[in-house]
Amino acid sequence: MTTNKIKLLDVVALTVDLPSANLWRGQVGTVVEILADGTAFEVEFSDRYGQTYESLGLRPEQLMVLYFEPASPNSRSEMVTA
Structure with a gap:
């Protein structure tokens, strides 16, 4: 991951386990x-x-930056029915 993608106040997830800190891959900060x-x-x-x-x-x-917006302006959500 390049450093220019991570910014102040970004929501991120761990990509590794950090057992000494009791933090595990996937935890969000x-x-x-x-x-x-x-x-x-x-x-x-x-x-x-x-x-x-x-x-x-x-x-x-x-770290991995988490996104809450569509990946592109043309993205549309699709309704899934069961």
Whole structure:
């Protein structure tokens, strides 16, 4: 992952397990600080009540930016019926 894709306040997911911090691949956090000229990021992990349970510096290759918008302007959602 390139560092120019990760920005302040991006919602990210871990791409690796970090057992020493009790964090696991797929856990979601928020970028709260850009470190070392964009070569690292302070990511805060919070519970559903907004209480931070971990905050640590991570490298870009340990993160994946999550998107909540369509991938392209021409994308349309499709209704699936069962």
